[in-house]
Amino acid sequence: MKVLVIGPGGREHAIVRSLLEDPFVTEVHAAPGNAGIAQLVPTDAIDANDPDAVLALARRLESDLVVVGPEAPLAAGVADPLREAGIPVFGPSKEAARLEGSKAFAKQVMAAANVPTAMARVATDLDEAAAALDTFGAPYVVKDDGLAAGKGVVVTSDRGEALAHAQSCFDAGGQVVIEEYLDGPEVSLFVICDGEHAVPLVPAQDFKRIHDGDEGPNTGGMGAYTPLEWLPEGFVDEVMDRVALPTLKEMDRRGTPFVGVLYCGLAVTSRGLRVIEFNARFGDPETQAVLARLRTPLGKLLLAAAKGELDGKEQLRWSRNSAVAVVVAAENYPGTPRTGDRIRGLKKANALEGVHVIHAGTKLDEDRKVVSAGGRVLAVVALGEDLVDAREKAYEGVEQIHLDGSQYRTDIALKAANGGISIPGRGINTATAKEQA
Numbered sequence: 001m002k003v004l005v006i007g008p009g010g011r012e013h014a015i016v017r018s019l020l021e022d023p024f025v026t027e028v029h030a031a032p033g034n035a036g037i038a039q040l041v042p043t044d045a046i047d048a049n050d051p052d053a054v055l056a057l058a059r060r061l062e063s064d065l066v067v068v069g070p071e072a073p074l075a076a077g078v079a080d081p082l083r084e085a086g087i088p089v090f091g092p093s094k095e096a097a098r099l100e101g102s103k104a105f106a107k108q109v110m111a112a113a114n115v116p117t118a119m120a121r122v123a124t125d126l127d128e129a130a131a132a133l134d135t136f137g138a139p140y141v142v143k144d145d146g147l148a149a150g151k152g153v154v155v156t157s158d159r160g161e162a163l164a165h166a167q168s169c170f171d172a173g174g175q176v177v178i179e180e181y182l183d184g185p186e187v188s189l190f191v192i193c194d195g196e197h198a199v200p201l202v203p204a205q206d207f208k209r210i211h212d213g214d215e216g217p218n219t220g221g222m223g224a225y226t227p228l229e230w231l232p233e234g235f236v237d238e239v240m241d242r243v244a245l246p247t248l249k250e251m252d253r254r255g256t257p258f259v260g261v262l263y264c265g266l267a268v269t270s271r272g273l274r275v276i277e278f279n280a281r282f283g284d285p286e287t288q289a290v291l292a293r294l295r296t297p298l299g300k301l302l303l304a305a306a307k308g309e310l311d312g313k314e315q316l317r318w319s320r321n322s323a324v325a326v327v328v329a330a331e332n333y334p335g336t337p338r339t340g341d342r343i344r345g346l347k348k349a350n351a352l353e354g355v356h357v358i359h360a361g362t363k364l365d366e367d368r369k370v371v372s373a374g375g376r377v378l379a380v381v382a383l384g385e386d387l388v389d390a391r392e393k394a395y396e397g398v399e400q401i402h403l404d405g406s407q408y409r410t411d412i413a414l415k416a417a418n419g420g421i422s423i424p425g426r427g428i429n430t431a432t433a434k435e436q437a
Helices: 010-020 051-061 071-075 079-084 103-113 126-136 159-171 235-253 286-293 298-306 346-351 387-400
Strands: 002-007 027-032 065-068 120-123 140-144 153-156 176-179 186-194 198-200 209-211 215-218 223-226 259-269 272-279 322-329 355-359 362-364 370-372 376-384
Touching (some): 002 051, 010 027, 010 286, 010 376, 027 051, 065 079, 065 298, 103 120, 103 176, 103 235, 103 272, 120 126, 126 140, 126 176, 153 159, 153 215, 186 235, 186 286, 186 298, 223 286, 223 387, 235 259, 235 272, 259 298, 286 322, 322 387, 346 355, 346 387, 376 387
Parallel strands (some): 002 027, 002 065
Antiparallel strands (some): 120 176, 186 259, 209 215, 223 322, 259 272, 322 376
């Protein structure tokens, strides 16, 4: 099977890496890729958001499967002409990708499917925004309605800051969704969908804020880990029954079946399960941690979804190890990141037992050296016997990497490793990851 992966980032590097371990996959190409992907497979420098360019490349390569990674190509409709040409594609249509492209649309779908989510209002001007903020009270949650690379959300107790974010969205010609604040820990669950059937991957938790202790502005994600030993028994089944499958049924009823990854961003609150958001693709950096543990062949799974042949009862195989991913970001991220700096120590990090480095914002300079080319530059991923072990290995890997001005969080998976995750109404899980293993 020949597979073409579309995208330049960390999730695409993780996908390519997993595909190369699949005995059913004979050839992998990527477009446009990054420095890390280019070390593994051939890459093509095309515009990933151009449907015609992607179709032409897939035809030239005689691809048996196209995997569209990022949200922007999906929102641009890259998957549509591929399907029309009869090429299996893993990724939703432009219309189905609105589940991520418009938070207001996602709320409409959830309401129609009776999916539990935060109460929300859509605001198109400052007066409507102010009224919505006053209705829900602090902490205030204000979301840009459109795509924002994971950084279009402000959660604050400062009403002025909330209004300022809303105004910036209005100034850009958009609208905002203002929600009630959801208490409790957050969980990410990827669900593989073929339009009718669905298979869940394992839950993960990511860290959105730039600094330790969940301080500072939101980012696209500074790290992640899996498994989540603190989740209540039956959690994944509840998500499938109350969230994923009803959403798939509603999308199919609308004539826009969802094929690809339904990313369920969830909160485990004092009032039970609630959906924070949907994404229409693999999330970054959770993908890096989740796929590190996957033992079921990824290519065969994604092809079955693309062809509408998914076995909704299939039990995927997973490593018993824990996985931790720590993002190394550029100076000034999540603002305008510093780029073009040489990255050293990659071979040393990759040589560590149980550790591998996933590239995100990287490229090769004219001397064929790896340099930074984005905000989130790398993710160091480690597998360990438990979270304590995986954390130690991941941070040992981070210490091998040298990038001027770089930054990373030191507390990825720390609370979980220490048994300190609290679920409202259930108390704190006092068992450590080692005790649970």
